[in-house]
Amino acid sequence: MTDSEFDLSAPELTATDFLVLEDPYFASENVALVTGAASGIGRATAVALAANGLTVVGADVDADGLDETADVAANCDVPGTFHGVETDLTDDGDVEAVVDAAAEEGDVRFVANIAGMQHIASIPEFPMEKYDLLLDVMLRAPFKTAQAAMPHIRETDDGVGAIANMSSVHGHYATKDKPAYITAKHGVRGLSRAIAAEGEGTLRGFSISVGYVLTPLMVDQIADTAAERGLSEREVVEDVMLGQARTKEMMTPAEVANLFVFGFSKHAKHLNGADLLFDGGYTHTYE
Known part of the structure; x- marks a missing residue:
């Protein structure tokens, strides 16, 4: 492929992009909460879960982006439904409110903590307000979301469900000038293990790590x-x-979304406390 033929554009989501599985819990009476649902991986995951028949509640601070996600779901003619809820993940009250909103739609079974952000600077030059913001969005908010959602999952008839957290290759190793991101992504792997430890086997916790998307x-x-x-x-x-x-x-956003679909499904019942690493050989190979 020549440079002139090199296509570098974010792909449009279509119905054929998504992994669709038969699963007894992939049904309209069950709810999946997805954070960061207004764009990127969060949008793709919200649509992918709706494509599997779930009722999906998407949380994001970007209300217009949530409306666009609803349009994408409609264009893909998904059998499930999507409801966007404008949410500031740095506000505990907002996090509790969106979890309650999800519970009003049915039985909360699944949570995908995907919302993320980045700031590039060395440790000596890293603004602490940026550090606090990144950790609030990518580590504290997933903890708070899990804290609010776990009782709802346990209150279902059998307590079956899963909470998945978006990690990264940067949750496995470190590069320069991304200290807050690296700290958060290592942290959510630990959070996922803590959820698994308290989940009593029916409520699973896991993380997903990918490279560049x-x-x-x-x-x-x-x-x-x-x-x-x-x-x-x-x-x-x-x-x-x-x-x-x-x-x-x-990777494409849909390819990452399909990892969440698989991870939530009956085919991944032994994925508990672990990290699902799809990184193209980044972490375990070197020259």
């Missing part, structure tokens, strides 16, 4: 990096971002 935000970052370093966008992706990986292709 082709979201609209990532497309913008690639363009900026290419301009800053005098490289082609292909060189940025294959050499800078995927240089250590063996699979020289970025």
